[in-house]
Every structure is written in structure tokens, then in C-alpha cells.
Amino acid sequence: MKLERAATALPRHGWQLLPLRFHRLDADSVVLTNLVGEHVFVTPDELGAVVDGTCADQELLARLRAAHLIQVPGERLPAELLAIKLRTRMRRLPDSTGLHIFVVTLRCEHTCRYCQVSRQSAAKNEFDMTEETAGRALELAFRSPSPQLKIEFQGGEPLLNFPLVRWITAEANRMNKEHGKDLAFVIATNLALLDDEILGFCAEEQIHISTSLDGPQDLHNGNRRRPGRDSWQQAVSGIRRVQERLGTDRVSALMTTTEASLGRAAEIIGTYAELGLRGVFLRPISPYGFALRGRGGANYDVGRWLEFYAAGLDQVVELNRQGVPMVEMYASIIAKKMLTNADPGYVDLTSPAGIGIGALVYNYDGDIYASDEGRMLAEMDDRTFRLGNVHDSSYADIMLSDGLLNPLTESITLSAPMCATCAFEPYCGADPVFHHATMGDFTGHKALSAFCQRNMGVFSLLLRKMRDDPYFRDLLWRWAQ
């Protein structure tokens, strides 16, 4: 018996648009996204015909209907499904704050070109956090509703105040017997001070190590300076020791792109691959401190960074084709947002912004900041994102302060000019600290924003590659899982 195709065919003007946004990828390709970021590629003519109600391409209409971009009048299910997906994407919101950063010391034995916060001599103990301050910070951290609590030790170089790292870990474990949270620890270290005692402690407490590796030896040592000019050797040796003692998945590295990195993406990624690191995060330099003044290796624009990023991404894909598993971390975060309803919880790509509700920073002196970048601004005498001090602020003082709520409400992307109608809004985030630092207001003028330009560039790049390269599409799906 022959099935009648006409039963499912939509007549002209037989569909209703669901909330959709579009972006022109190139002259003959447009991407349509729905409220939660599911997407379909069409031609400009097809977009016009779908909006006008004159499209006769039943295969296209079926794809648009499946992606909740159109519906048949009277249907209820698409709205219900979109609502469930939207709620799923925002389910972290009531469970603030998962990440608590403890700046246990400002001291550091490195003098990195791009560092804004750690210029203090390694001998000055007045830049160390005390147990009393750390104890008050822990009390505040455990007030967070989040069932997951990650405590990240930062500096300066946190291993210069290792006794306090030990103390905080023990105290957090003791307090958690009452709270029962999923508790995890991270030490962000340059690894130069790593020894057997510290390794043993990390093994015992299942601590994750996050380090910095800018690429090949000359590039890394040029950026990250220390007496002896051996930062790279210390980092590489430290990474290998952690891998051997704790396992390969317990150490990750971050790189910062300076002007000297541009044109060297393949070498940088090659260094990561040789060390057996499975992930590389191609990060631009932060627009704070020296970078705002064009120093510290920050003399490049978004266009040049995007070229660097595209070359690096190609190299990572090529390694995967050759059977070497490697993930570009920024693409994998975006892939999760593009292809699933999970929220990766990446502070820079969430709306409402991740400041305060995604992360809190406790500085060595007890001052509390809404983000690490907020702390960097304070080092430049801009205390806009200082929310209080652990010694005289309650949890309610911090979380209900104008200093937190004003930037959160003013920067929400669903109501920000340009963001509200942008096809990439579900993938993107509000970054009130960046826009305050670069433009003087929390929302920022998106047409002039380097944050917007950079992310639009990355989203467009990933979508074009998904559209044109089936291997890349499959790889991105794997990264999204």
C-alpha cells in the first residue's frame, strides 16, 4: 500500500513561526536558532519564504518543525518542549555559587608579563591570607545553596602559602561532614615549587592541579619570567610528575595568547600533545591591568586573535584525525551550549552573568570579589566589584548587595540591545566586568565590544565548520558530551 505523503505536507501559510533569530554566516547561508539555540542552516531565499509563508520545500519545513522553529497552528507540544529545555538550561540558577576562589597569598616568584595581581616579593608575609580570614571565608562558602562546592587555591603562587592550603582543605572537609556537599579542590599553580610532600597531599585529597603553559620553551619563558629563566622546564617537569603520581586526568593547563603567540598555534598545541595533555584552552589575554594599556603582550586586536584561534582549532582537529585525542576547551564549552541543553557553567558565557552567583573570590586580606577579574580591577584601584569583607559582611550582605545585583540585572542578554535579537544569544553570556573595564558600563555597546566581536567570530567559525565538514560536526558532538 502506498503511503500518502500529502497527509504531513504543510500548505502555504500553513505554519506559524516560533520565536526564532537569524544570523547571516555568508552570502548564501543563514543560520536560524530557536529560543534554546537549536539551529538549522538555510539560504537567504528560504528564510524569506519561511517568514512570508510561501515556502514549498516540505523537507525544509519538516526540519524547521523538528527544530522548533515553526509549528502548525494549534499545536501545544513545541511550546511545552521549548519550556522544558529552557528550564533545563537554567536549572543551575537557584543553586548559586559553585566556585569559591581563595587567594591564599599575593606573593609569587614569577614576574609574568601579563600578570596584574602578583608583583609582591616572595618574602613579604603581609600578603598572605590568615587562618582567621580563611575560616570566615569558608563559613560564607558553605552558605551557598549549590550542592557542588569547588574550592580553588590561587595567588600569587598558592604553594608559597602551602600550610594554609593544607589548613583550608582540612577545615573544609571537617565542615562538609555536616553539609554533605560534593566538595572538590583545585590548586592553580605554576608548579615551580612542587615537591613530594605537596604531591602526596594532592594524592591523598584528590586535588586537581591547574597550571599555565604558554607553549614552546622560548615563548613560555618569554612571557613567564622567573629567576633562572626556567619557568617552562619547571612547568613541564611538574606536569609529568603530577601525571605519574596522580594520573593524566588530574592536571590541566591553560595558555594565554600574547602577541608573540600569534602565528605559533601549531607549535603551542604540539607542546601540549607531546606532554600528553588532552585539552588546550586557546585564551585571549585579559583586558585588565597592563593589557588595557597595551603592555604585557596585549598588542593585538580581535581579528588577529580570531585568526590564531582558527589556526589552533584546525591543528586540534588535525590531531584528532590522526588519532591523537585532543579537545579545544572553549569550543567544547560552546558545543555543549549549541548541541545540548546542559549548562557547562562557564562563568564568562552565562546570562545572568556568572559573577557572584557562579563564583566568589576571597582575597588574601578578606575582601570579597564577584569574580577574579573584579579582583584584578581592584589592583588598579577600581573596587566596583568588591562585595564586602569576610570579617564584617554576612552572606546576605554579599549576595543582595547593589554591587552584585546591579551588574547582574543591567547585563542580562535577553534584554540587552543587540543581544536580545542575536541568533547566538543562547550560546553567549553577559560579561559586566569586561564591559565595565573596557567601556565604563555593565551592558556595554555590543557593536563596539571586543567581547561580542570575539564570541560572534568563534560562534560563526564553529557553525561554518559544522555546516561544511561532517568530521568536525561529529567531533564537536563528542566534545559536547
Next chain:
Amino acid sequence: MSAAGGAADAGTGAADAGAAGAAEITLAFDQATVDLDALQRSAYAVAAEMTVDIRVCGADYVCTLFPRKHDAADEELKHRFRAEVNDQILRVRIAKETEPLRNLVFALAFSRTGLVDAEGSG
């Protein structure tokens, strides 16, 4: 269409209003076919390339384009602005048409979170 000189653009109802002064680049849009909202959104979106002054002139909105770069070609700027206006008209149209459904989805999404009750109970 009240603009003098140049051909009307079928998509936007825009016409080249001609140069009022030697350095001025102007475009006229018929108020009957182009929303002021779409023009304002367009002016915002192209702010990296040009600033735009919008004035009412008879039945038209007359937009004067001020390029940020001195070497920008007039015709390129006009094409760029017309294309942006076309897109913004479409965006405004889609947003208007889908607003009730958008509100329904958001209402459904947040009606079962407990947040609404918490707000209501003060």
C-alpha cells in the same frame, strides 16, 4: 517616496536622498514601510563602522551616515546600512509575530520552578 535622486530600494523603501553637503551621505526611508525602531536598531548595530543621524523629513526618515574611517566608500556604506535595515525589519517582524509564543514559553518555563511561589509569598 520624497527623496530626491537615486532609485528606491524595493526591500526597505529606501532612496538615495542625494548629498545635502559635499561630505554628507544620506539615505531616505519611507515611513509607510520602515519602522523607526528598525532604523534605530540598525544605527546601533553598525556603530563600529559609522554613526547615523535620523531625522523626520516629510513622509520619510532621512538618515545621514557618518563613516568612522575617512577612506570608507559612500556606496559601500549605503549598501551596508540598507542591508542592516532589511535585516532589522525582518527581525522586528519576526519578534512581533512570535511575541505571544515567546511569552508563553517563558511563562511555562518558570511556572514550575518554585521561584514564582517564593516571590508571591514575599
